Amino acid sequence: MSGLSNDLFVITVMAYAIAMVAFAADLAFRRAPSRLVRAAVPDAVAADRTADQKVLVGSAGLIAAPPAPPAPPQVEIIEEPGRDYGRAARIALGVTLFGWLTHLVTIVTRGFAARRVPWGNMYEFSTVVAFLAVTAFLVLLARQKARWLGVFVLLPVVLYLGLAGTVLYVKAGPLVPALNSYWLKIHVVAAMTATSMFFVSGILALLYLAKLRRPEGNLLSRLPDAAALDRLTYGLVAFAFPIWTFAVMAGAIWAEAAWGRYWGWDPKETWSFITWVIYAAYLHSRATAGWKGKRAAYFAVAAFAALIINYYVVNTFIVGLHSYAGVK
Amino acid sequence: MSVTRPETRPEEPTLLSTVPQDPSERPTPGGRRRPFAPLIRAWRQLTSMRTALLLLFLLALAAVPGSLLPQRSVDPTLVDQYIVDHPKLGPFLDRLSGFDVFAAPWFAAIYALLFVSLIGCLIPRMRLHARALLRRPPKAPAHPSRLASGTTFETSASVDEVLAVGRGVLRGRRFRVAADPGSLSAEKGYLRETGNLLFHVSLVVLLAGIAVGGLYGYTGKVVVTDGDGFTNTLVQYDNFNRGALVKTDRLNPFSFQLQNFEAEYQKDGTPKTYRAFVALRAKPGGPTSQHTIKVNDPLKIGEAKVYLINHGYSPHVVLRDRTGKAVYDAYMPCVAADTRNLTSSCVFKIPDTGLAPVGDLKKVQQIGVRAVLAPTFDPADTRGSIFPALLNPRLAGVQIYLGDLGIDAGTPQNVYELDTTRMTLLKVKGPTGASTPILDPRNKQADSVTGLPGGLVLTVDKVKNYAVFSIKYDPGKGLVLWAAIAMLTGLIGSLLIRRRRVWIRASAGPGQGRTVVEIGGLARTGSLTAEFEDLVRRVTARLPEQG
Numbered sequence: 001m002s003g004l005s006n007d008l009f010v011i012t013v014m015a016y017a018i019a020m021v022a023f024a025a026d027l028a029f030r031r032a033p034s035r036l037v038r039a040a041v042p043d044a045v046a047a048d049r050t051a052d053q054k055v056l057v058g059s060a061g062l063i064a065a066p067p068a069p070p071a072p073p074q075v076e077i078i079e080e081p082g083r084d085y086g087r088a089a090r091i092a093l094g095v096t097l098f099g100w101l102t103h104l105v106t107i108v109t110r111g112f113a114a115r116r117v118p119w120g121n122m123y124e125f126s127t128v129v130a131f132l133a134v135t136a137f138l139v140l141l142a143r144q145k146a147r148w149l150g151v152f153v154l155l156p157v158v159l160y161l162g163l164a165g166t167v168l169y170v171k172a173g174p175l176v177p178a179l180n181s182y183w184l185k186i187h188v189v190a191a192m193t194a195t196s197m198f199f200v201s202g203i204l205a206l207l208y209l210a211k212l213r214r215p216e217g218n219l220l221s222r223l224p225d226a227a228a229l230d231r232l233t234y235g236l237v238a239f240a241f242p243i244w245t246f247a248v249m250a251g252a253i254w255a256e257a258a259w260g261r262y263w264g265w266d267p268k269e270t271w272s273f274i275t276w277v278i279y280a281a282y283l284h285s286r287a288t289a290g291w292k293g294k295r296a297a298y299f300a301v302a303a304f305a306a307l308i309i310n311y312y313v314v315n316t317f318i319v320g321l322h323s324y325a326g327v328k
Numbered sequence: 329m330s331v332t333r334p335e336t337r338p339e340e341p342t343l344l345s346t347v348p349q350d351p352s353e354r355p356t357p358g359g360r361r362r363p364f365a366p367l368i369r370a371w372r373q374l375t376s377m378r379t380a381l382l383l384l385f386l387l388a389l390a391a392v393p394g395s396l397l398p399q400r401s402v403d404p405t406l407v408d409q410y411i412v413d414h415p416k417l418g419p420f421l422d423r424l425s426g427f428d429v430f431a432a433p434w435f436a437a438i439y440a441l442l443f444v445s446l447i448g449c450l451i452p453r454m455r456l457h458a459r460a461l462l463r464r465p466p467k468a469p470a471h472p473s474r475l476a477s478g479t480t481f482e483t484s485a486s487v488d489e490v491l492a493v494g495r496g497v498l499r500g501r502r503f504r505v506a507a508d509p510g511s512l513s514a515e516k517g518y519l520r521e522t523g524n525l526l527f528h529v530s531l532v533v534l535l536a537g538i539a540v541g542g543l544y545g546y547t548g549k550v551v552v553t554d555g556d557g558f559t560n561t562l563v564q565y566d567n568f569n570r571g572a573l574v575k576t577d578r579l580n581p582f583s584f585q586l587q588n589f590e591a592e593y594q595k596d597g598t599p600k601t602y603r604a605f606v607a608l609r610a611k612p613g614g615p616t617s618q619h620t621i622k623v624n625d626p627l628k629i630g631e632a633k634v635y636l637i638n639h640g641y642s643p644h645v646v647l648r649d650r651t652g653k654a655v656y657d658a659y660m661p662c663v664a665a666d667t668r669n670l671t672s673s674c675v676f677k678i679p680d681t682g683l684a685p686v687g688d689l690k691k692v693q694q695i696g697v698r699a700v701l702a703p704t705f706d707p708a709d710t711r712g713s714i715f716p717a718l719l720n721p722r723l724a725g726v727q728i729y730l731g732d733l734g735i736d737a738g739t740p741q742n743v744y745e746l747d748t749t750r751m752t753l754l755k756v757k758g759p760t761g762a763s764t765p766i767l768d769p770r771n772k773q774a775d776s777v778t779g780l781p782g783g784l785v786l787t788v789d790k791v792k793n794y795a796v797f798s799i800k801y802d803p804g805k806g807l808v809l810w811a812a813i814a815m816l817t818g819l820i821g822s823l824l825i826r827r828r829r830v831w832i833r834a835s836a837g838p839g840q841g842r843t844v845v846e847i848g849g850l851a852r853t854g855s856l857t858a859e860f861e862d863l864v865r866r867v868t869a870r871l872p873e874q875g
């Protein structure tokens with residue numbers, strides 16, 4: 001079972017790599033969509049609308065930004081594909097779905113091999129986070145034709161899985177007692193879900209910043225316009241932030257059960273807190289005059305960096321209660 | 329372009345949220361003439377979003393050193409080690425509270441400011457929100473169809489019919505509706521703001537709960553060897569931290585005895601279960617009851633909890649004099665140096681050896697012992713234990729020192745470290761004659777060291793388990809939990825609910841018996857598209873022929 005899981009892991013990574021190339025080809029040989037979007041709304045009408053809006057919303061003009069974005073469940077279409085699914089796009093999509101399925105089976109068989117939930121160590125955690133990130137991408141794809149996002153999600157996913165499969169790999173085995181608890185499972189599931197969405201939002205924030213810098217860049221001109229990227233970033237963060245908050249709380253409940261204090265400023269907890277606070281700052285910055293847009297995006301990137309530091313740097317280089325194999 | 333301005337009294341802007349305005353955009357009442365104007369301006373600055381943002385970022389930044397430097401609250405011995413290793417940097421960082429970041433004045437300053445800023449901004453926001461809840465939605469603009477979501481069509485129904493249908497549909501969708509001649513105003517999603525305020529208020533309550541725990545709570549650690557007991561009094565703790573308002577003479581009066589500690593391991597040595605069986609006496613003189621404490625499963629005694637946090641081995645050390653009488657007899661816990669296979673380092677301090685003081689200075693003759701305990705010893709692998717359970721225990725590398733332990737000097741000492749500056753290493757004889765003997769506690773022939781002055785004999789004849797318990801009392805915990813639940817609820821409301829307004833305007837059209845209908849909608853965040861289209865569909869479905 002363990003061997004099967006490992007074989008499927010390799011197949012998954014290869015599938016994603018192929019899909020990534022196909023997505024890149026699809027993006028490169030497609031007409032730039034942003035031109036179409038811009039053509040859709042005549043300027044006069046747009047100006048008129050903004051004028052009306054400002055009056056309605058009051059003196060502060062708080063809705064100066066275009067009506068914004070939402071949590072994934074109700075997202076608007078932000079891409080007008082130049083032409084519909086060409087051959088590259090069909091290959092990309094098919095291979096991604098195939099990879100997603102083998103990815104799923106990789107995780108399930110790993111769970112059977114270890115006879116427990118398959119998220120007990122860094123290798124498994126990374127595998128599941130990558131899986132959920134691809135899932136988030138597929139959901140976005142289904143809801144809003146976010147095909148352009150494919151290459152930008154799959155590239156880091158492939159690198160991430162590569163790292164997980166080589167550096168972080170450990171054989172399937174049982175959990176140490178301190179890790180074997182009900183709240184831990186909840187905590188980890190929530191943390192992985194939020195992490196995977198933050199992962200995608202971090203990519204989007206970077207794309208947004210790149211787009212601001214070079215709106216007509218060769219590749220960048222094929223992405224939706226900056227405002228749409230910004231909204232999508234916000235939508236993902238707004239959806240993931242409560243989940244992350246819950247993950248931190250569940251972790252605190254678990255810590256209370258295991259160590260008798262719900263919060264102890266152990267390095268892991270400290271970085272979860274830092275991550276949380278920077279994401280809160282990101283959400284605030286979107287409601288603060290002068291901090292919208294670019295600065296907000298920097299917060300989104302910084303927050304994701306804190307998340308990565310929390311999982312990889314803290315686990316590997318800083319010793320705390322969380323890094324112990326058994327009880328301290 | 330003619331637009332009817334909705335009611336915009338300066339104090340009550342028809343905002344879709346209670347976000348405070350940028351202080352630079354708000355007029356200061358009375359301007360220069362008021363003596364408090366600078367104070368008011370400072371207060372506004374402090375309670376502005378921008379300041380909150382800055383303080384949040386500072387808080388995150390300030391927490392970083394707390395994860396990079398060892399912290400006293402987490403592990404004081406690591407801090408001491410760090411200061412020893414960095415003789416220049418260490419004391420400097422210590423002066424800056426680098427090892428107590430989360431109790432540092434500068435850390436407290438940031439969160440106190442944030443706290444004040446939070447409260448200061450919440451009060452006016454709650455007032456604004458309460459008013460918004462009571463007020464009717466603002467009047468319709470002249471041309472609702474020009475809003476971000478907007479549409480217009482004609483129908484043969486009369487103006488009144490259109491408005492009646494519109495009202496029915498909006499009410500049916502749980503909008504709050506207000507009517508004006510020829511138009512309707514509707515609003516929904518007040519819960520967004522309510523949720524947001526709930527989130528921030530709960531955050532304040534959560535911080536208050538943490539403060540209660542900090543002031544009235546205590547935590548302590550005890551090491552208990554199998555068969556020994558513990559009574560919840562200050563003197564029995566190996567390590568004790570308390571809040572400023574804790575009365576140490578009135579701790580929860582329970583006691584317990586550790587009857588048996590049990591550890592099970594996988595074949596490869598990874599731990600499977602740890603269990604401590606204890607007999608608890610909740611009140612002095614009360615009945616005892618049996619309990620099992622596991623790693624994630626503490627024993628609860630009222631508001632106090634007893635956690636199992638660690639374990640290890642205590643060898644039984646006996647020092648006999650020439651006549652065979654025991655002058656010292658105790659179980660001495662050893663500290664695991666290797667957390668996997670529990671190779672442990674042991675220090676035994678025997679202050680009272682029965683040896684007379686020597687020399688003119690009447691130097692005391694105390695004994696200190698250093699040794700390494702391997703719970704499972706393998707002669708082929710002398711690096712240490714090969715398994716964490718007590719399968720084949722040996723006490724190796726036994727070094728015995730004679731002299732002054734330094735205990736009487738009054739300076740506090742770490743019981744797990746031996747200060748040999750005023751002691752000399754003795755040449756001793758182990759069971760096989762070696763000078764750094766290996767003792768086997770399970771073999772009567774090989775469990776003693778001889779060759780000590782005065783014919784003393786040191787014997788290690790048993791090894792028992794010990795468990796480390798952490799005892800915690802935190803009366804603020806319940807409040808923190810409830811506040812956290814409220815926070816999460818508020819947050820979900822705040823981020824997933826959208827506040828939106830819809831207006832319908834109907835007027836007689838150019839054609840005979842025709843009515844022009846305009847519908848428009850606005851959301852502060854999120855797109856209204858899907859919902860708006862649904863509303864329009866519902867309205868048109870109930871009206872006769874449109875075009």
Ligand code: HEM
Nearest residue numbers: 280283287345346347348375376377380442445446449822
């Ligand atoms: C001085 C303190 C604070 C002020 C003035 C403040 C103000 C606000 C305001 C006005 C909003 C609404 C923003 C919107 O509707 O888009 C908001 C949202 C929020 N605040 Fe605060 N806040 C403060 C402190 C905090 C703190 C300490 C945290 C937690 C770390 C926090 C977390 C949040 C979150 C998560 C949101 C939701 C963002 C959203 O609705 O888009 N706030 N805050």
